[in-house]
Amino acid sequence: MMSSWKKTGGIILKIENVTQTFGGVVAVSQLNVDVKRESITAVIGPNGAGKTTLFNCVTGIYSPTSGNIIFDGRDITGRAPHEIVEIGISRTFQNVRLFAGMTVLENVLVGSYCRTHANIFSSILKTRLHRTEESAVETNAFEILDMLELSHLVNQFAGFLPYGLQRRLEIARALIAEPKLLLLDEPAAGLNPSEKVELKKIVENIRSEGITVILIEHDMKFVMDISETIVVLDYGKKIAEGNPFEVRNDANVIDAYLGTRGHDFGVKL
Numbered sequence: 625m626m627s628s629w630k631k632t633g634g635i636i637l638k639i640e641n642v643t644q645t646f647g648g649v650v651a652v653s654q655l656n657v658d659v660k661r662e663s664i665t666a667v668i669g670p671n672g673a674g675k676t677t678l679f680n681c682v683t684g685i686y687s688p689t690s691g692n693i694i695f696d697g698r699d700i701t702g703r704a705p706h707e708i709v710e711i712g713i714s715r716t717f718q719n720v721r722l723f724a725g726m727t728v729l730e731n732v733l734v735g736s737y738c739r740t741h742a743n744i745f746s747s748i749l750k751t752r753l754h755r756t757e758e759s760a761v762e763t764n765a766f767e768i769l770d771m772l773e774l775s776h777l778v779n780q781f782a783g784f785l786p787y788g789l790q791r792r793l794e795i796a797r798a799l800i801a802e803p804k805l806l807l808l809d810e811p812a813a814g815l816n817p818s819e820k821v822e823l824k825k826i827v828e829n830i831r832s833e834g835i836t837v838i839l840i841e842h843d844m845k846f847v848m849d850i851s852e853t854i855v856v857l858d859y860g861k862k863i864a865e866g867n868p869f870e871v872r873n874d875a876n877v878i879d880a881y882l883g884t885r886g887h888d889f890g891v892k893l
C-alpha cells in the first residue's frame with residue numbers, strides 16, 4: 625500500500641483559498657497554506673488577524689465561506705467538529721476550557737469519547753467491550769499525563785491547579801484523541817519563563833511522536849525558537865511565510881509589527 629506520506633507529498637494540511645466572513649467582516653481572506661507533515665508551524669499576526677478563525681475553520685467550528693481544507697489528502701471542508709477529531713485533528717482553545725470540578729484524569733478522559741466505540745447502551749450495561757475500551761483509554765491517559773509530567777496530579781481537581789498546569793492539562797486532553805495534527809491556540813499565553821521552557825520541550829516531544837503541530841502565539845521569542853515555518857496573517861491575509869530568519873527580516877512583517885498602521889504586537893522582532 626502506498627504510504628500516506630507519498631499520497632500527499634509530505635503535506636499533511638492544505639488550506640486552499642479559504643475565506644471566512646462574518647457579515648461585513650472578512651476574518652480570513654483567500655488564504656493558502658501548506659503545512660508539512662511532522663513540522664512545527666506557527667501562525668502569528670496582530671489581534672484580530674484571523675488566527676483563531678483559521679483554527680475554527682480547520683476544526684469544523686465554522687464552515688468556511690469559500691475554499692477548501694484538505695487533511696491527509698482528504699477534503700474535510702465543512703465537516704462537524706466531532707468528525708474532524710475522529711479524522712485526526714485536535715486542538716486547545718485560547719481560553720482555558722477545563723471542567724474545574726472534575727479531576728485531572730477525568731478531564732483527559734473527556735477528550736477520548738470519539739476514540740471509543742462502545743455506545744450509550746453498552747456504557748449503561750458496562751459490557752465487556754466497553755470495559756476493555758475503557759481500560760485501554762485509561763492506560764493511554766496515564767501515558768500522556770506521564771509525558772506531560774502531570775501523572776502525580778491525576779486525582780486533583782482541575783480547578784485547583786495553577787494556571788500553567790491547567791494549560792498543560794488541556795494539551796493532555798487534546799492528545800488523548802490520538803491526533804495526527806494538533807492545533808494549539810496561544811499555548812504560552814500567561815506562562816512564566818520557566819513554564820515556557822517546559823512547554824517548548826513538551827511541544828518538541830509531541831512532534832517527535834510523529835504529531836504535526838500548528839501553534840498560534842504572540843510570544844515572538846517562543847515562536848522564533850520553536851518553529852520551522854511561520855505564517856504571518858494581517859487583516860485575514862497571509863503577508864509572509866518562511867523560516868524564522870526569513871520572517872524576521874521580511875519587510876511586510878516589519879511594517880505590520882513596527883510600522884505606522886497602528887498595530888502594536890507588543891514585541892520586538
Ligand SMILES: Nc1ncnc2c1ncn2[C@@H]1O[C@H](COP(=O)(O)OP(=O)(O)OP(=O)(O)O)[C@@H](O)[C@H]1O
Pocket residue numbers: 646649650651669670671672673674675676677678718
Ligand atoms: N463569530 C464571529 N462573529 C463575528 N466576527 C468574528 C467572529 N469570530 C471572529 N470574528 C472577527 O474576525 C476577526 C478575526 O478574529 P480572530 O479571533 O480570528 O483573530 P485572532 O487573530 O485570533 O486575534 P487574537 O490575537 O486577538 O486572538 C476579528 O475582526 C473578529 O472580531
Ligand SMILES: [Mg+2]
Pocket residue numbers: 675676677718
Ligand atoms: Mg485568537
